[in-house]
Amino acid sequence: MITYYDDRSVQVTSTAVRVDGRAFPLAEISAVWHRRGSRSWRVLAGRGAIGAALAGPLVAAALGIALALWLHRSPVVTLAIVGASVLVGLGVGPLADVLFEHLDRSYARGSRELEMWARWRGQPVRLLHTGDALRFGQIYRAVQRAMERAPQNASGSSGTIARPRSRP
Structure with missing residues (x-):
């Protein structure tokens, strides 16, 4: 027995x-397909918040420099304001690594609910429902590999991977 995916x-x-x-023998599965749900606005808003958090200190630094030049103060005051603004802008560096990691994980998880369906014993059965796009892709590819390498099922075919259908 070969294991293609295990969690x-x-x-x-x-x-x-x-x-x-629940176990679904490959010999009894005649087709597998997946469906994608609608986008999650919560996930998209979270990505926007991360983008704003990344841009915020840089915008503050640029506004500080513009303010220092607009005030026409003494060179020492102008230099102090510009220096403080540059430090605020540089402060985004360590924070950016953490924020980019969260953004990267957000894209790996995806922004849609995903479902994997199979025709098992002639009936459609939902095998999996998840919002984690990376995990879903790994499982779906594992099922594809298993179906391609499976011996012929009771109907005489080795099963098919149907084209994906989106939910309306």
């Missing part, structure tokens, strides 16, 4: 797909 709730092997304790 705490999903296992894909050369003989079956197991999801949350």
